[in-house]
Amino acid sequence: MITHKVLDLNSQKEAVILRPDAPSDLQLIHQLRENQQIQILDEIKSQVAELIKLQNPSQNWSSETLTVAVEDFFNEHDQETYGVWVFYPWKSTLVHLLPEEDFIAVRTVRNKFKITQEEQDLLASKKIGIIGLSVGQSVAISLAMERSFGELRIADFDTLELGNMNRLRSSVVNLGVPKTTLVKREISEIDPFLKVIIYEDGITTENMHDFFTKSGQLDLLIEECDSLEVKIQARFKARSLGIPVLMDTSDRGMVDIERFDLEPNRPLFHGLLSKLGTEEEIQDNLQHNKTSILMSILDYNNLSERGKNSIFELGKTITNWPQLGSSVIMGGAMCAHFTRGILCGHGLNSGREYVDLDTLFRNRNESKN
Template identity: 40%
Template sequence: MIEILDPMIHAERLAYLLRPAARYGLVDAWTSASDELAAIDPTAGPIASRYVVYPWRKTIVRLPEADTFWRLRTARNRYLLDEAEQRRWSAALVGVAGLSVGASALSVCSLTGARRFRLAEHDRLSITNLNRLSASVCDLGLPKLTIAQRRVLETDPYSELFALPDGYTPAAAADFLGTGPGDEPLTVLVEEMDDLPAKIDIRRRARAAGIPVVMATDNGDNAIVDVERFDLDRDYPIFHGLAGDLAGATGDDLADPRTRARIAQRIVGADLTPRTRFSLTEVGRSLTSWPQLGTAATVAGAAAAYAARMVATGHGLPSGRYRVDLDRAMLGPAADATDGWNELGEGDFLAAMSANSEGRQEK
């Protein structure tokens, strides 16, 4: 997607791109980078430059080489992350499957210094995605994968990206997870796919390979984070056992919408915001999919990236479910009120979901 040119080795190519007819703009960050490096390390010697070519922007950016760029880009992380944590995080191989909430998680991982990613997504950007994805109307119709790759490479052009443009599939599982002979397995997987059979399949394979899984789910303006430490316990039940025994579930079983609805309800549970409960009863009626807000997608992405970093840097984050709740932090008890027409208590929610499931079964 990009070219990284050494001015000594690629002088002819650089001159060709910088000629007026090529219509490339030049952003020269060299002087500011040199000044910043001198400020954080007065003993630093001369540094080499590179020219990064971004064809979709018709722009060439002059930057320091990879190691110096990394030092500068992570300089303000110092003390918040110690050097060992920062290096371990930057060396981690992070998988992100699904690039809706996953795109937010990916962005935060990159911002905090992660540089190595495997990505899987098959969908394209549509107008209804623009309530939660950081994208532009100019990007409509583009693969979400392309948008995510561009965002990472514009943050850190030295990032390593491996992409599956057809999304995660069982046939591509070994390549994505790194479970083939001689492959490097993922350090941590951030799983944000909508497809239930794929969510189950990838967990089965991750558990067998000892790869930890992090998932963040929107909950109104809040997020629910699930951490499954298959690296510590390969017998740990997928989805914490909330979905029941899925050991014998087949593709045909999971193709049944009644089964999918029942499993999804078990996984999510009922400890949701009153408005999320109401919205879920409308899925398949006035809503085509899970209701989502940009607030939650951002919170969920940050929380998933935090959990992934805790796992990758060796912190003792145990398996479990965690709530990241703006409503309760700011509104207190009022956050659980069910006075509005679009708010449901837990009992009413479970009754409505049961009725919906029975209705589907009758159909």
């Protein structure tokens, strides 16, 4: 029976948390530890050392006194059965970690006091959805690193392609793997206790309501997809449910916030589409007006010069809207920053802001001259 369970574990696509206080889990841990094809990573002593320092912040620890404290700790706790073991089947690796509460405390200790404990607890109760996992991958990883959610729902129908790898942090060994799988795996390797739900078909008419509401309504939508249809339909849905929407465009550091939670009748995209007709007319004529709609959403006059030039090359010398890894990483960080502001009630209103590094430094140099 144990062998069959281990084989089941090896076929898993997700990280498996094994708790030694459960007899069946303890049996599996023993079985996995005896399997020479599985790598065992047991750095529990170093984690306990961090935990001891966290619990005694005013004490000046030398390496010798800390070593003694760790030894004393394991005189009271059995090393093998302390904490949890996490099996990562895609890496054939078993990792020994602190118990969940202590793991979270140690992993987020450097958040203090940039993020207060009250804010960290509030963020742990929030549900965030991300549509599109190019820029969205950087957003998701930034959110996971800071532990800015309790549940993350990610949607993308695509697999990793070589052309994605100028902006998606991944490995060539992952070519062909669904982007949702890659992001969920990476988050579980950062923090296996975070809840991530994947929608590997992307957002469709059939699953959109579930994405926004299943097991509790989203507190924030981060929209980073290429599809104009989904961009617009997702905003209609978010507005009907009073869910704020955050978007980054990876050009001139533009971040877009629509506070449908505070303004339930706010026009989509700040009214930038109004010159093209009513919202219903825009939706009905989407296929015929895609270029005009895209130019309005991007606010063409405020694009970078290279961004403007790129648009006219679409379908001629390039096939997709260009995005640079540096811009995508910056956008992911900014979205994580503004997510905290929105969810923690820091008074962020609807609007667009540009964090344009080129302009900032150009203006700085001009002022010096």
